Structures are given as C-alpha cells and as structure tokens.
Amino acid sequence: MSTIRVDLDGDGLTVFGHALAALGDEAKARTALRRTVNKTTAMAYTRVKRALAKQVGAPQAKIIKYGDVRRIPAQGASLSSRIVASGGYMPLKHFGARRTRRGISAAPWGKRRVFRSTFFVQKLGGQVFKRLPGQRDAIDKLWGPAIPRELIQGETAAAFELAAQMVFPKELNRQIEGLASGAFK
Incomplete structure (x- = not known):
C-alpha cells in the first residue's frame, strides 16, 4: 500500500x-x-x-x-x-487496447505501443495475453502500471x-x- x-x-x-x-x-x-x-x-x-x-x-x-x-x-x-x-497492476485491456496485425496496441503510461504477438481472450474477460515461448498451451496475462x-x-x-x-x-x-x-x- x-x-x-x-x-x-x-x-x-x-x-x-x-x-x-x-x-x-x-x-x-x-x-x-x-x-x-x-x-x-x-x-x-x-x-x-x-x-x-x-x-x-x-x-x-x-x-x-x-x-x-x-x-x-x-x-x-x-x-x-x-x-x-x-x-x-492494472490489466492492459484498460489502456485503450485494440487489435492490430502485429499484436495488441495499448497506451499504458499514456504512450501507445504495439505489444507484438499478443491477443485478446474473450473467455477470460477480454484480457490481453501472450503465448509463452516454447510452450504450446501456456499463456501469460499482460499488465500495465501499478x-x-x-x-x-x-x-x-x-x-x-x-x-x-x-x-x-x-x-x-x-x-x-x-x-x-x-x-x-
């Protein structure tokens, strides 16, 4: 706190x-x-x-x-x-996240950038995830600032x-x- x-x-x-x-x-x-x-x-x-x-x-x-x-x-x-x-930390989806060809574009800290190879998972609340390298079924949720x-x-x-x-x-x-x-x- x-x-x-x-x-x-x-x-x-x-x-x-x-x-x-x-x-x-x-x-x-x-x-x-x-x-x-x-x-x-x-x-x-x-x-x-x-x-x-x-x-x-x-x-x-x-x-x-x-x-x-x-x-x-x-x-x-x-x-x-x-x-x-x-x-x-706040979920990345709350920073104006939107889908692009390269991944999800979001603006944490007020600066828009593309998070490569990321995607939305609607079944998990529309959160932004990235696949973990070398693990086919493992994904990791992306976060913004605390x-x-x-x-x-x-x-x-x-x-x-x-x-x-x-x-x-x-x-x-x-x-x-x-x-x-x-x-x-």
Missing part, C-alpha cells in the same frame, strides 16, 4: 502555536488545524486523481477501482490525513505537493479567523 500523508510536525508545531495564540484555546486551535488538514487533503486528492489518470493513461474511474485510491481524513485529536492506494507505485512518483507526487503548499496556509488563516470571530463552531 502506498500512502501520501499530511502531518504537522517541525514547522507544524510553530503553526499550532500561532493558531493557539490567535484563538486562545487549544481545542479550537486543534479543530482549526484538523479542518485545515482535511480540506487540504480533499483538494489535493482531486488533483492527485487527475494527475494519476494522466500519468498512467487510464480513466479516473478505472484508477480508483483498481488502485483502491481513497482519502482518510484526520479525526479526533489526530492531525494526520492520508491519501492511500492499494492493489496490484497504481500504488505511481501514486508516490512523478506528476502525481508533484500535484500533491503543489496543492498542499497552495491550500494549507490560506485555509488555516480562514479557519482561525472563522473560529476567532465565532462564524465557525
């Missing part, structure tokens, strides 16, 4: 101190920070799904299904929120970092002002 995680430590403790001073109450400060972390993670989750779909070359719905990508919000006293993905691995690298990781840097400070100020003025409870 791969995880993208938002934690408050180091500089986060300084931020917590400023929030505590502004609100005058540790419980309110903790509430402001928890809400901020959750809002930041929710916005990052949207951007991560979009970047992940582009990075692996499959629709978001397939990525969520095969990667079991989900957001776990901070609750109670915890100031930790996570975006997690589990699962294995969502948990892709979640923590490339454009997806950069999308998370950017969202966290842009959203967190603004949202924290909004939460502190709202709780201090009594607009939020």
Whole structure:
C-alpha cells in the first residue's frame, strides 16, 4: 500500500502555536488545524486523481477501482490525513487496447505501443495475453502500471505537493479567523 500523508510536525508545531495564540484555546486551535488538514487533503486528492489518470493513461474511474485510491481524513485529536492506494497492476485491456496485425496496441503510461504477438481472450474477460515461448498451451496475462507505485512518483507526487503548499496556509488563516470571530463552531 502506498500512502501520501499530511502531518504537522517541525514547522507544524510553530503553526499550532500561532493558531493557539490567535484563538486562545487549544481545542479550537486543534479543530482549526484538523479542518485545515482535511480540506487540504480533499483538494489535493482531486488533483492527485487527475494527475494519476494522466500519468498512467487510464480513466479516473478505472484508477480508483483498481488502485483502491481513497482519502482518510484526520479525526479526533489526530492531525494526520492520508491519501492511500492499494492493489496490484492494472490489466492492459484498460489502456485503450485494440487489435492490430502485429499484436495488441495499448497506451499504458499514456504512450501507445504495439505489444507484438499478443491477443485478446474473450473467455477470460477480454484480457490481453501472450503465448509463452516454447510452450504450446501456456499463456501469460499482460499488465500495465501499478497504481500504488505511481501514486508516490512523478506528476502525481508533484500535484500533491503543489496543492498542499497552495491550500494549507490560506485555509488555516480562514479557519482561525472563522473560529476567532465565532462564524465557525
């Protein structure tokens, strides 16, 4: 399982101190920070799904299904929120696979290529297979990227970092002002 995680430590403790001073109450400060972390993670989750779909070359719905990508919000006293993905590799058939003379053409990682000497097996769900060399009746299923691995690298990781840097400070100020003025409870 791969995880993208938002934690408050180091500089986060300084931020917590400023929030505590502004609100005058540790419980309110903790509430402001928890809400901020959750809002930041929710916005990052949207951007991560979009970047992940582009990075692996499959629709978001397939990525969520095969990667079991989900957001776990901070609750109670915890100031930790996570975006997690589990699962294995996605079948090659989900990357726009189509039959050509030379084999199956598909676009995992957003780059179309022909997988030579491959074929569809309709009885096995329309999956893409390749015959194993030297074995007449042995076939091997072909796979694309693994969502948990892709979640923590490339454009997806950069999308998370950017969202966290842009959203967190603004949202924290909004939460502190709202709780201090009594607009939020």
